[in-house]
Amino acid sequence: MTAEYKVHGAVAVITLNNPPVNGLGLATRRAVVEGVKQAQGDAAVQAIIITGAGAAFSGGADIKEFGKESAMQEPNLHSVIAAVEQSTKPVVAAIHTVCMGGGLELALGCHYRIVAPGTSIALPEVKLGLLPGAGGTQRLPRALGVEAALNMIVSGETVKSEMLAMAPGQKLFDKLSASAESLAAEALALAQDVGERHAASSEPLPLVRNLPCKHPLGDAYFGFARNMVGGMSKNYPAPLKCVDAVEAATKRKIADGLLFERELFVNLMWTPESRALRHLFMAERAASKIADVPSDTPVRNVQKVGVIGAGTMGGGISMNFLNAGIPVTILETKQEALDRGVATIRKNYEAQVNKGKLKEDKYAQRMALLTTTLAYDDLKDCDLIIEAVFEELGVKEAVFTQLDAVAKPGAILASNTSTLDVDKIAGFTKRPQDVVGMHFFSPANVMKLLEVVRGKATAKDVLATVMKLAKKIKKTAVVSGVCDGFIGNRMIEQYSRQAGFLLDEGATPQQVDKAVEKFGFAMGPFRMGDLAGNDIGWAIRKRRATERADMKYSRTADKLCELGRFGQKTGAGWYDYQAGKRDAIPSALVEKLIEDHRKELGITPRKISDEEIVQRLVYALVNEGAHILEDGIAGKSGDIDMVYLTGYGFPIYRGGPMHYANEIGLGNVARAMERFAQNPLDDGKFWQPAPLLARLAAEGKSFS
Numbered sequence: 001m002t003a004e005y006k007v008h009g010a011v012a013v014i015t016l017n018n019p020p021v022n023g024l025g026l027a028t029r030r031a032v033v034e035g036v037k038q039a040q041g042d043a044a045v046q047a048i049i050i051t052g053a054g055a056a057f058s059g060g061a062d063i064k065e066f067g068k069e070s071a072m073q074e075p076n077l078h079s080v081i082a083a084v085e086q087s088t089k090p091v092v093a094a095i096h097t098v099c100m101g102g103g104l105e106l107a108l109g110c111h112y113r114i115v116a117p118g119t120s121i122a123l124p125e126v127k128l129g130l131l132p133g134a135g136g137t138q139r140l141p142r143a144l145g146v147e148a149a150l151n152m153i154v155s156g157e158t159v160k161s162e163m164l165a166m167a168p169g170q171k172l173f174d175k176l177s178a179s180a181e182s183l184a185a186e187a188l189a190l191a192q193d194v195g196e197r198h199a200a201s202s203e204p205l206p207l208v209r210n211l212p213c214k215h216p217l218g219d220a221y222f223g224f225a226r227n228m229v230g231g232m233s234k235n236y237p238a239p240l241k242c243v244d245a246v247e248a249a250t251k252r253k254i255a256d257g258l259l260f261e262r263e264l265f266v267n268l269m270w271t272p273e274s275r276a277l278r279h280l281f282m283a284e285r286a287a288s289k290i291a292d293v294p295s296d297t298p299v300r301n302v303q304k305v306g307v308i309g310a311g312t313m314g315g316g317i318s319m320n321f322l323n324a325g326i327p328v329t330i331l332e333t334k335q336e337a338l339d340r341g342v343a344t345i346r347k348n349y350e351a352q353v354n355k356g357k358l359k360e361d362k363y364a365q366r367m368a369l370l371t372t373t374l375a376y377d378d379l380k381d382c383d384l385i386i387e388a389v390f391e392e393l394g395v396k397e398a399v400f401t402q403l404d405a406v407a408k409p410g411a412i413l414a415s416n417t418s419t420l421d422v423d424k425i426a427g428f429t430k431r432p433q434d435v436v437g438m439h440f441f442s443p444a445n446v447m448k449l450l451e452v453v454r455g456k457a458t459a460k461d462v463l464a465t466v467m468k469l470a471k472k473i474k475k476t477a478v479v480s481g482v483c484d485g486f487i488g489n490r491m492i493e494q495y496s497r498q499a500g501f502l503l504d505e506g507a508t509p510q511q512v513d514k515a516v517e518k519f520g521f522a523m524g525p526f527r528m529g530d531l532a533g534n535d536i537g538w539a540i541r542k543r544r545a546t547e548r549a550d551m552k553y554s555r556t557a558d559k560l561c562e563l564g565r566f567g568q569k570t571g572a573g574w575y576d577y578q579a580g581k582r583d584a585i586p587s588a589l590v591e592k593l594i595e596d597h598r599k600e601l602g603i604t605p606r607k608i609s610d611e612e613i614v615q616r617l618v619y620a621l622v623n624e625g626a627h628i629l630e631d632g633i634a635g636k637s638g639d640i641d642m643v644y645l646t647g648y649g650f651p652i653y654r655g656g657p658m659h660y661a662n663e664i665g666l667g668n669v670a671r672a673m674e675r676f677a678q679n680p681l682d683d684g685k686f687w688q689p690a691p692l693l694a695r696l697a698a699e700g701k702s703f704s
């Protein structure tokens with residue numbers, strides 16, 4: 001059942017019931033139209049209430065219907081709203097908890113609206129690169145005023161009902177109920193009252209669509225709004241279209257405005273930006289699901305966390321749990337290291353307090369949850385222990401052997417290793433089923449991404465627990481199998497390799513960075529290297545020299561490191577830096593180093609187009625991503641996209657490397673790779689399209 005119909009005296013109550021948020025899927029839409037019809041035909045009914053069961057009035061469109069035919073099937077939301085507006089008996093929306101998107105548009109079609117305090121109200125469509133397509137841009141400005149409505153529509157942000165109900169002159173809500181608990185009774189009283197009143201008079205029912213809609217400044221206001229919105233939404237077309245739609249509400253008759261809104265909506269549906277944002281929305285939800293771990297897998301209780309190592313990562317990791325109200329004990333080998341780690345945590349919190357982002361009392365509460373120790377015995381009551389010590393297998397072995405000895409049965413033992421074999425680490429214990437990788441990204445208290453590394457033996461309930469916990473600490477968790485570099489770093493290695501070849505062939509670091517940044521990356525590979533430390537890649541390449549001697553590299557980066565130019569931390573890297581500043585200044589010394597290296601190799605530099613730079617870097621990610629999918633390291637292509645969108649600064653509006661490749665067409669991507677394979681200065685073997693990519697391209701399919 002997706003909506004219930006009940007009659008209380010002279011009032012029919014239609015209760016949307018489509019968990020979890022009463023999404024307006026086809027069956028629910030049908031049920032509303034049926035309910036309204038039934039009430040019309042019942043002479044004893046004088047008024048109708050529409051409300052929602054459970055924890056929402058309605059969250060809007062049913063995401064289970066996304067991209068499916070049923071989303072378009074009649075009655076669509078327009079027809080539902082029309083049926084409500086045309087009801088000859090007054091329809092009262094009784095709104096509580098969540099009223100968003102199509103849910104708010106439905107409410108705006110009702111004749112009266114009563115809302116509970118604390119209700120979250122929003123038209124969030126812009127976050128999917130769209131605009132409200134069922135009258136939201138035409139009715140909300142009429143009900144709430146042009147400016148307040150435009151702010152909500154352009155930002156997609158949630159506003160609490162009591163704030164809106166207090167706005168001067170607003171006609172969005174006829175009444176704010178005294179409490180959430182009293183909403184049902186107050187709605188019934190309101191419905192009885194208006195039902196009786198309208199039954200006894202021929203006065204037309206009030207409709208938002210009939211309200212006037214003007215901004216006192218007219219065109220000047222919309223000019224200003226366009227400037228503001230345009231400046232803030234450079235790569236996204238939807239926000240400016242929202243302005244167009246709201247302006248139409250002030251200039252056109254409602255029927256005309258609704259048609260215009262529809263046209264804009266349909267056009268936005270086809271933009272790559274909206275496709276990317278919708279992909280991200282779905283991929284984010286899908287990432288938390290693991291094919292062979294059912295969603296009802298029981299999870300372990302995590303009430304206390306231990307962190308080993310109070311360095312760069314250990315401190316940031318601890319903050320995540322403290323922020324979520326979970327007590328943390330940090331273990332180190334020396335008191336000084338503990339003191340340094342705790343001081344850094346304090347410094348981070350204090351910076352937030354100074355910026356007004358954290359209240360003093362919250363800061364104190366968080367610090368009160370933190371304890372430190374030098375003794376493993378103090379970790380024996382921890383439910384989860386995360387290791388973040390030096391990246392050396394021997395050190396990890398010492399740590400995990402001791403953990404195995406003291407941790408309580410069922411405690412989850414996690415490693416934050418970024419390159420080591422999680423199965424080997426699990427093998428240091430007698431409980432490999434309890435061992436998992438939790439690969440945080442630096443700074444760990446800020447970065448959204450968490451790669452959850454599933455070992456051969458990792459138990460399903462351990463995975464389920466960690467995925468659930470990730471949500472609690474506000475991370476986007478993506479499961480990765482065990483391999484060198486997991487998903488993200490394994491791919492970035494290929495990207496960095498291409499960046500090196502491009503220098504050898506004729507590009508400069510600044511040209512490569514600019515091209516990639518123009519494509520939309522937050523930072524190009526060389527500025528990124530300088531920020532993260534060029535020595536990290538150097539260490540990996542040294543290891544590779546013995547492990548995978550066949551892997552071809554440009555030597556330029558090694559030469560840079562041989563000069564001690566590790567990046568910002570040494571005041572010089574691919575770029576020069578002025579003391580205390582982060583601005584990257586092109587370096588004559590680096591340019592000469594690159595030129596000398598070319599001469600050594602006998603390469604005559606050529607002019608390389610920005611297009612080639614972007615294609616080689618991005619398609620390198622795509623090809624390695626395809627191998628990762630084929631090897632079963634990532635479960636779905638959307639998971640790879642989530643890693644790149646949340647951990648590596650891939651432009652959101654391009655939807656991640658795999659989605660981007662789908663958009664370009666895998667056939668086109670494979671053909672470009674075959675072309676790159678012909679370049680003798682590049683790695684021809686790498687550019688053979690991964691078998692999965694080649695097959696999908698040949699079949700005209702995409703990764704998803």
Ligand code: NAI
Pocket residue numbers: 308309310311312313314331332333337387388389390391392395398399416417418419439440441442
């Ligand atoms: P770090 O050098 O800043 O901190 C390591 C800390 O571990 C030091 O405070 C050290 O005193 C402590 N330590 C060393 N041996 C210990 C032992 N046996 N028992 C207790 N404490 C011990 O290193 P960082 O950067 O925090 O890295 C830690 C781990 O996180 C490594 O496995 C690294 O690969 C991984 N990682 C690092 C990232 C980064 O960007 N720094 C990103 C993701 C993972």
